[in-house]
Amino acid sequence: MALDQNALVGTVPWAIKGELILNCNCTVFCPCVVSLGKHAPTEGYCQAWAGIRIDDGHYGDEDLGGLNVGLVLEIPGLMARGNWKAAAYIDDRASAAAYDGLLNIFTGKARGTTGLFKVLVSEFLGAERAPVVFETEGKARRLMVGKAIQGEIVPVVGKDPDTDIVVTNTGYWMGPDITVATATKGRVRAFGRVWDFDGRSAEICQIDWHGPQ
Template identity: 85%
Template sequence: MANDRMETAARIDNRHPGAQKSGQGTVPWAIKGELILNCNCTVFCPCVVSLGKHPPTEGYCQAWAGVRIDEGHFGDADLSGLNVGLILEIPGLMARGNWKAAAYIDERADDDAYNGLIDIFSGKAKGTTGLFKVLVSEFLGAERAPVLFETEGKTRRLIVGKQIHGEVVPVGGANSEEDIVVTNTEYWMGADITVATATKGRVRAFGRVWDFDGRSAEICQIDWNGPR
């Protein structure tokens, strides 16, 4: 299937709530699965425990993320088995907003699932990801794309065409059989975050050229829903 890129006029812009579709923020939705993320922090991302009150290690955040949806729905649209790729850019403290974001939606999604996933990852669907609507000042766009999320042993891999090629692995601990996990957090993604690093973290998209090999990464089991 050919890429189906939204033109500028159709891009989601959280600064214009009047452009919202009817029913946005009222449709029941849920997603269960796994999220991986790799950012430019040189050590484990301080946002997990500081909840955005501590700046990223480089003073700003650039990140890609992948979501594997094991079970999910948006209204009557089935989201199970779909994957999503994300690009995030945050100029300073996470909690201060002014984020930029873009989404790559699995090309296997039908129109209802595609539109539902855009609402979820732009924050317009409210619920767990509703903070995006507040924090993201510029939604760069959304595209249909082949989004591959693979698990091989403890390695997680996200490939989105030529735009994102990422691979993350848990950081080793004293017991090689157990991952290092930060538990019982109030982090928006989930309470338990596995500390990881990127063996590959390359982005070539929306004018961004990023290489985050060896930088901070996270693995998280997600159980999101909305609206609420």
């Protein structure tokens, strides 16, 4: 029997494993990863898009595996000071129960790893069903959400081109190991935002999130 999600929000067991990519307006690697939000973004404020590929996951009894999510984030200064604005694009292949579950997860209502969204996001701009495409070709990752988000990121090339530059063992909320990347394309046309972040900072992170604890 399916769980009554509305009645049990914040108590439903959930988990997501997969990959997250993010591109922001920082000129070089985002300082928030290492400083854990104690250092301001390089431009003094953060504007970003993110994509999440769910390889395996569930919200209660509802399977989330194979679904993708796109996010738009806007942070006016230090991450920890809050006052974030956020919006979500939920894979249009999601069932009604999966859509509700993903919305609870990405608004922080489901608690757990993403529970900080409930505290830090002061304005949720909205959520829409959309064809959210997350592709990997070689080392390149692409997120395509109609005309709203068109992004591609690639790892920054190190001394050994076959080995990614990875910041490891961090306390970053997304995950401890962050691959340093850059955007070959980072275009957002969504919720009144018109952003172009080609050549700006990007991140790749393997995620293993869960809740409500």
